Amino acid sequence: MTSDPRKGLSRRNFLISTAATGGMLAAPAVLAQTTAMEDSTEIETTVRESTRRNLSSFRTLHWRDFFSNLNNGAILCDIDSRCVHFWSADESIYRLYPSSVPLSEDLTRRGTTQVIQKVDGPSWRPTPAMRQRNPEWPEFVPPGPDNPLGTHALYLSWTYYRVHGTHDTRKIGRRSSNGCIGLYNEHIAELFGYARVGTQVLLI
Template sequence: MKRLSKSLLAALAVMVAVPVEGQAAFFDPTTQTWVQYSITPDVAGKIARRKFKRSVISYSGPEKPGTIIIDTKARWLYHVQENGKAVRYGIGVGRDGFTWKGEEKVTRKAEWPGWTPPPEMIVRERKNGRRLPAFMAGGPKNPMGARALYLGNTIYRIHGTNEDWSIGQAVSSGCIRMLNEDVEHLYERVKIGTKVVVL
């Protein structure tokens, strides 16, 4: 077996996989193996913040400025701008069985929204041993986060989160999660009636 160069080993040693359910891995140059380890939600949140940092990128697609495009596979939300640009935000998306695609419009906006879990979610979570409230007022502990953009007549929202580690993950019940500062940034730039394309 061919041995890896010291420079390649050094590069591999600093590679960290984005955590999935508290797991991550690094390459140990001494043993030349990948080592799994558990991390805290706080560390996972810091990793997600680095990987999914908001940025302005080039855009050459067909959508008009102002449109929101959600790429659920890549875990990015794009807000199309003038002059061939888009603001790109990291997102969390629906877990297996809760993904969706289509086109909607922003029909409502709310700051520090209250949360009313749908009845089917309450039943589903109760079966998993988790009791959800019938309603939770808005605030820092609310899972809807700092802002929400309501999509059409659906139960789906683009909203903030108090779980930074979930950005980049597929863990929601279909809503699109954003870091609180990112959803605040988007919220100020989006109007009622904005087109939202979910891919």
């Protein structure tokens, strides 16, 4: 690794440094929404075994069991089943995607939130606390193949929480994140097109 942590940090070294610390980061405090929407605590650990998931094994659900209406559409993140459901406002579209979920219950937040920002090509910044624990990590990761947020991200009203893509497809279907919900890049791109600012989101 170079002397300047902002330069020459390969994805492999970045993941190795994460694994070396056990892949665990302290759960972020849930603070009031900030304007630094690119900040995130999301760093996923390396998953060394490829996991194949069969969508037909997931339960299809009805939105009325979880939402009172479909205003602006609805996203349900089922952490136990490790999948994401989407219903469009007019009920013409229903999608079911496999996902990565938080590593442990203490990193998991459940409840109702909403999409407050959509970013095509998100950037990523570690929080100050993360930089203190891991000074070798970069201060900023631009959009691209080294970015932990993949190709697209839906920012939620909870600070630091996202539904986003991942370039490491081995993570999908696993407990591999530090709070966020991860999808295959092709799936987050599709969901990104369906969701809008104001789409309601429920994590169960």
